[in-house]
Amino acid sequence: MQNELDDSGIDFVKKCIQVIERRGLDEQGLYRVVGMQSKVNSVVAGHFDAHKTVAQRLATPVEEDIELKTICSALKLYLRTLKEPVFTFKLHNRFIEAAMIDDKADRIRTLHSLLKELPKQNHELLYILMSHLH
Structure with a gap:
């Protein structure tokens, strides 16, 4: 399935x-x-x-x-x-790389930029899940 x-x-x-x-x-x-x-x-x-x-x-x-x-x-x-995973196959490696950035401000900026690249429904699902888990 x-x-x-x-x-x-x-x-x-x-x-x-x-x-x-x-x-x-x-x-x-x-x-x-x-x-x-x-x-x-x-x-x-x-x-x-x-x-x-x-x-x-x-x-x-x-x-x-x-x-x-x-x-x-x-x-x-x-x-x-x-x-397709929530973070998508296409962006997966870039999310991993962004999470490893040492500088917090740069890491947040990069992750924020990547989130904007997610398809609309993936972004919506991620928002729903993060709001629930927070």
Whole structure:
């Protein structure tokens, strides 16, 4: 399974994060404890069902009664199965090089410049993830 980063994917990430932030920010090891694989696959497949239109996918909720570890695992699975990583294959080495710059101001300036080169949806996803993890 490989997923494209599109509006449906961004929506899935947002829905997972909303449930996680509403129900589980106080839980220990939130992203460390894994959910049952069959349930994780079901959450992801339910949102990305090929028979659904984009509008139907966007209207599909992440159920409140699903265990948090399952939702966290589904979010991680989605991110792992993207065809193109969030930081993109093209920019990967440049991000690594930028992170190794000794001068803090120069490192920040270089990283900021690289972030502007990310495709719009990658930039949006990165913003959503960093806001959640911060």
